[in-house]
Amino acid sequence: MSKKVVSVWTSIPFWRRSAAWVTGFAAILLIWLTFDSMGQISMGTDADLKNGITKRVPGPTVINYNIDYKMDTRRGHEVPVIGEKEKFFGRDDWSEEEAAELLHLGKLGSQAKNCMNCHTLLGNGAYYAPDLTKAWLDPAWGPNGAYLGMTNSTTKEEAMSKFLQNPSQFPTHQRMMPNLGITEKEAMGLVAFLKHMSSIDTNQEMIKAMQGMQTAFSQSSLSNAAGIIGKNIEDGNVGADGVGKAYTVRSVENIDGEIQVKAQQILYLEDRVILPDSTDSTKNQVVNYNTAGEILDDKGVKTGNKIVLSKPGQPVISDGKLTILNENNQIITDHKYTLAGVSAAVYSDQLTNLPFSNITKIF
Numbered sequence: 212m213s214k215k216v217v218s219v220w221t222s223i224p225f226w227r228r229s230a231a232w233v234t235g236f237a238a239i240l241l242i243w244l245t246f247d248s249m250g251q252i253s254m255g256t257d258a259d260l261k262n263g264i265t266k267r268v269p270g271p272t273v274i275n276y277n278i279d280y281k282m283d284t285r286r287g288h289e290v291p292v293i294g295e296k297e298k299f300f301g302r303d304d305w306s307e308e309e310a311a312e313l314l315h316l317g318k319l320g321s322q323a324k325n326c327m328n329c330h331t332l333l334g335n336g337a338y339y340a341p342d343l344t345k346a347w348l349d350p351a352w353g354p355n356g357a358y359l360g361m362t363n364s365t366t367k368e369e370a371m372s373k374f375l376q377n378p379s380q381f382p383t384h385q386r387m388m389p390n391l392g393i394t395e396k397e398a399m400g401l402v403a404f405l406k407h408m409s410s411i412d413t414n415q416e417m418i419k420a421m422q423g424m425q426t427a428f429s430q431s432s433l434s435n436a437a438g439i440i441g442k443n444i445e446d447g448n449v450g451a452d453g454v455g456k457a458y459t460v461r462s463v464e465n466i467d468g469e470i471q472v473k474a475q476q477i478l479y480l481e482d483r484v485i486l487p488d489s490t491d492s493t494k495n496q497v498v499n500y501n502t503a504g505e506i507l508d509d510k511g512v513k514t515g516n517k518i519v520l521s522k523p524g525q526p527v528i529s530d531g532k533l534t535i536l537n538e539n540n541q542i543i544t545d546h547k548y549t550l551a552g553v554s555a556a557v558y559s560d561q562l563t564n565l566p567f568s569n570i571t572k573i574f
């Protein structure tokens with residue numbers, strides 16, 4: 212009698228059991244994660260605040276406390292820190308109901324006036340105006356900031372409320388916030404809403420991960436961009452002569468996450484002039500001349516002779532010959548200067564920094 216040996220990997224009951232276990236485990240993990248997320252994002256209470264229990268989203272009565280932003284060395288970034296009691300519009304005893312009502316008013320106000328159309332709140336919205344998530348902590352509203360004096364206020368909340376009711380009266384940026392017809396009551400709600408929002412411990416671990424990705428991304432763009440070193444580029448700009456500006460790339464750098472090229476501008480192309488050697492053409496001498504056509508020796512000193520140019524780098528040819536003048540501007544007829552038949556780029560002395568994204572042509 213022979214007993215057939217069956218491998219466990221081909222056993223159907225084994226896979227059935229495995230599937231049941233994996234499904235069960237995943238379901239439990241998912242339920243646990245859901246509860247964990249709910250716990251993380253659910254709002255705390257007044258009792259939590261009184262007992263010093265930290266919640267990512269503190270209760271509405273956080274408006275009765277000072278909110279600061281401090282470095283957390285363990286987490287490696289700044290986090291909101293709820294401090295001592297602090298008066299908000301003259302009171303530090305806003306009840307849970309009163310505070311919740313104020314926040315509700317502020318939240319409705321922010322939706323009705325569409326702050327997100329210009330600002331960002333908790334990662335959502337637009338980038339036209341400053342991010343409002345931590346606006347309450349913006350030093351501009353603090354004792355050394357501009358707003359207290361500008362709005363003739365003694366407290367942050369008073370200054371913010373006056374600003375919101377009449378922003379165009381207190382411009383600080385080049386872009387001005389328009390008057391949105393916000394009433395005093397609405398402004399109070401909005402300020403409470405902003406103060407509460409600033410106390411939320413937003414998930415910066417995510418931001419750090421994103422920053423890491425961004426760095427990796429710019430590293431790879433850098434190595435891609437390095438391929439254009441030595442190449443000629445144009446940035447779409449036109450020089451004084453009406454010709455598109457051209458450059459030769461000397462290096463590529465990552466400056467604060469932006470890829471920049473250092474390039475030397477090609478001022479013009481110069482027709483090469485030589486003094487031919489009668490016996491050996493490899494000993495032909497290249498003649499240096501400047502934009503005015505003045506001939507220079509190997510040390511860059513003017514020789515007194517001059518090539519007549521139609522424009523920088525372009526000698527005039529008459530009867531098949533270059534026109535050369537001596538120091539008295541008289542034409543020398545028995546000279547040996549001749550065109551080499553090639554041209555070379557003449558560069559500016561300075562390097563120009565250009566964002567990689569400005570390049571319109573590579574050649």
Ligand code: HEC
Nearest residue numbers: 321324325326329340341346349382383384386387388401
């Ligand atoms: C049409 C665009 C626009 C809308 C809508 C808008 N704002 Fe602004 N807001 C701006 C601009 C622009 C600035 C910067 C100008 C300045 O500070 O003078 C600004 C500045 C601010 C500041 C100061 C920012 C800081 O960091 O200190 C606060 C606070 C503010 N807005 C709150 C609000 C609130 C609340 C709403 C909704 C009720 C709102 N804004 C709606 C454009 C807008």
